[in-house]
Amino acid sequence: MFDGIAVHQRLCLGALYLLAAGVALTSETRWPCPQPCRCNTELLEVNCSHGQLSTVPNDLAKEAKLLNVTHNIIKTLVHQQFQTLTQLLEMDLSDNLLAVVEVGTFLGLQSLLTLRLARNQLKIIPVGAFAGLPNLQLLDISSNEILLFLDFTFRDLAALQCIKAADNDLVFISHQAFTGLTSLQELHLDGGNLTAVPTEALSQLSVLRSLHFHQLGLTALPNYSFRHLVHLKELVISHCPWLETLSGNSLFGLNLTSFTIRHCNLSAVPYIPLHHLVYLVYLDLSFNPITYIHGNLLGDLLRLQELHLVGGSLLRIGIGAFRGLTHFKLLNVSRNLLTTLEAGAFQSVDTLKTLGLNNNPLACDCRLLWVVRRRLYLDFGGHSPTCATSVQLQGWNFLDLSEVEQPGLLTCRQPRIINRKPQEVKVDQGHTVVFYCISDGDPLPFVNWLDPQLRPLSPIGRIRALSNGSLEVRYAQPQDSGTYLCVASNAAGNDSLPVSLHVRAFPSSSKNPFHLKGWFAFPSASPGVNGNQKLPFDVKTLVMAATIGFLSFFGSVSVCFIFIFFWSKSKGQIKHTATIAYVPRSAMSSSNRGTGNYMETSRFTMKLI
Ligand SMILES: *[C@@H]1O[C@H](CO)[C@@H](O)[C@H](O)[C@H]1NC(C)=O
Ligand SMILES: *[C@@H]1O[C@H](CO)[C@@H](O)[C@H](O)[C@H]1NC(C)=O
Ligand SMILES: *[C@@H]1O[C@H](CO)[C@@H](O)[C@H](O)[C@H]1NC(C)=O
Ligand SMILES: *[C@@H]1O[C@H](CO)[C@@H](O)[C@H](O)[C@H]1NC(C)=O
Ligand SMILES: *[C@@H]1O[C@H](CO)[C@@H](O)[C@H](O)[C@H]1NC(C)=O
Ligand SMILES: *[C@@H]1O[C@H](CO)[C@@H](O)[C@H](O)[C@H]1NC(C)=O
Ligand SMILES: *[C@@H]1O[C@H](CO)[C@@H](O)[C@H](O)[C@H]1NC(C)=O
Ligand SMILES: *[C@@H]1O[C@H](CO)[C@@H](O)[C@H](O)[C@H]1NC(C)=O
DSSP states (O other): OHHHHHHHHHHHHHHHHHHHHHHHHHHTOSSOOOTTOEEETTTTEEEOTTSOOSSOOSOOOTTOOEEEOOSSOOOEEOTTTTTTOTTOOEEEOOSSOOOEEOTTTTTTOTTOOEEEOOSSOOOOOOTTTTTTOTTOOEEEOOSSOOOEEOTTTTTTOTTOOEEEOOSSOOOEEOTTTTTTOTTOOEEEEEETTOSSOOHHHHTTOTTOOEEEEEEEOOSEEOTTTTTTOTTOOEEEEEEETTOOEEOTTTTTTOOOSEEEEEEEOOOSOOHHHHTTOTTOOEEEOOSSOOOEEOTTSSTTOTTOOEEEOTTSOOOEEOTTTBTTOTTOOEEEOOSSOOSOOOGGGBSOTTSOOEEEOOSSOBOOSGGGHHHHHTTTTOBOTTOOOBBOSOSTTTTOBTTTOOTTTHHHHSOOEEEEESOOSOOEEEEETTOOEEEOOOEEEESOOEEEEEOTTOOBOOSSSSEEEOTTSOEEEOSOOGGGOEEEEEEEEETTEEEEEEEEEEEEOOOOOTTOTTOHHHHHHGGGSOHHHHTTOOOSSOHHHHHHIIIIIIHHHHHHHHHHHHHHHHHHHHHTOOOOEEEEEEOOHHHHHHGGGTTGGGOOOEEEEEEOO
16 A cells, blocks of 8 residues: 555656756756757767867766767776766767777667767777677778787677678687677678788687678688678678689588679689588679680579779680570679670570679671670670770760671771691601791681590690691601691681691501500500501510510519619608600611610519519
């Protein structure tokens, strides 16, 4: 009963108080509002911005929900400085001269959701500075001079979802620095002065979804850098002028949907590190000196929708570069060195919705006809591509041309091989032969050489396609004989020219039984061409050789090997092959018959046990 009256009285008092508060609210006078702050009692906001304050005023209204103390000259925050502000939701102390934040400064701010300390002069954050902030969701400490994060710096912030710490001087992040951040989803760091990826520290962040390195000072991204971040969806690394490579397993363990690595020094698309990211949707490699996107190497990125490679050094996007990417809808390669972009690069140009191709030295010919045809379906981001190389179409804009004009203007000329005179060459074994294949066409044709089995020849090896279009056969062997084909092709078609080579074997004779070069080359000859070729020795001489020459030869060689074997075992040496030069005895005896020229010293390479 007594209690009831007391409660009643209290309710009445409460009502009176509310009434008074209401009056105060409308008149906006009763709220304590220290000079030079401005208080908005409706929004429960205290704005002390630009107030020349050197300390935070301590007679602030307890009811305040928002406190803005930006652009002052505060240097220090002391223990329990804000303990009365239990209702405060947001506090902004950015743009001051803060160098010291004492342990327990924020004790009592039990409702605080957002704390901003950006653009101050903090060098170190003592462990315990962030105690008493159980509900904090966003912490902004960017643009300070913080050098390191100590163990347990953030341990009391179990509700924290986002840390912004870009633009600091971090040189070290301790292994336990992020312990206790059990809700952290987004982390912005500055790695400009870090000497390693803080893999251990990051592994504490079990629910992290988004990680941004605003700078990175490394030259290579090591294997397993992010191995425990299984929930990470977005990784952004930018401004890494020294970063040249991503190791093969650097992104191991990640299942990203978005990956950005821009303003770095990558000279190639990191195909291998990326290939396991089958859920990747967004890839940004802009502002890297990448020169090629090769054909058929991105096919594993099944779900890729967007590729941004703005401001690179792209010279060519290969045919089939985006093959297999059935969801691909945005390509932005503006500000590169591309002369063309062929429809064959895409799985299908029908899925493509946005194309950034401006600021490239484009050659307007039939290869870009598809862009003109699809120009009404494509979003060029307000900058449609223009022609750069053709005099006739210089500066011409892809949106200018009417449907009728196209066919005559964007044309290609089929390749034509100019030197069509038959090239039939007969040479002796061991000579070097060059075949010519000079072609023209628009665009300039690409020259391929095919061997007699119609397999393409590469620019390396004994028989190679030179970069100037010629074919070179060095130290011709009889099995090289046959018809080679030069194929010059461009977007408009192809032209081909057969040339033939006949290599005469060395005159074979029974007086020349040990032509070891020919003998050892024989197993590699392709039977299809040279199956019926006469062997450079006959059976009788072989038997003779085996019995007379080789037995004694192998005898002495075996002694050598046994010696080398024991010697290498005793020295624990790792070399397992030995090359031995020798001159067969019978060769010396036959040299006076004029065949000595061919009897050079020969070599064996043998594997040691
Ligand atoms: C706080 O005051 C500053 C300076 O008077 C003003 O620019 C700013 O807009 C104010 N902030 C809010 C949230 O009212
Ligand atoms: C961090 O790196 C910047 C340049 O990237 C340099 O100017 C600065 O002095 C470095 N800071 C420390 C603490 O090493
Ligand atoms: C970028 O890489 C190239 C070699 O790929 C190297 O020559 C150059 O010095 C690098 N740039 C920087 C800033 O390290
Ligand atoms: C990284 O992993 C790849 C693939 O396993 C391996 O080839 C490479 O040598 C490793 N690199 C380093 C620096 O350990
Ligand atoms: C990878 O991420 C995708 C979507 O982001 C998700 O559907 C898939 O289950 C994840 N895979 C693994 C192995 O976590
Ligand atoms: C390509 O990227 C550049 C730079 O980010 C941007 O300005 C442009 O609008 C983009 N183009 C398209 C077609 O999205
Ligand atoms: C191509 O280069 C090779 C070797 O450098 C030379 O022998 C040949 O004459 C050149 N071909 C043409 C067409 O200039
Ligand atoms: C050359 O063009 C013809 C059709 O004109 C085509 O069938 C053939 O496959 C092409 N050859 C090469 C090597 O591209």
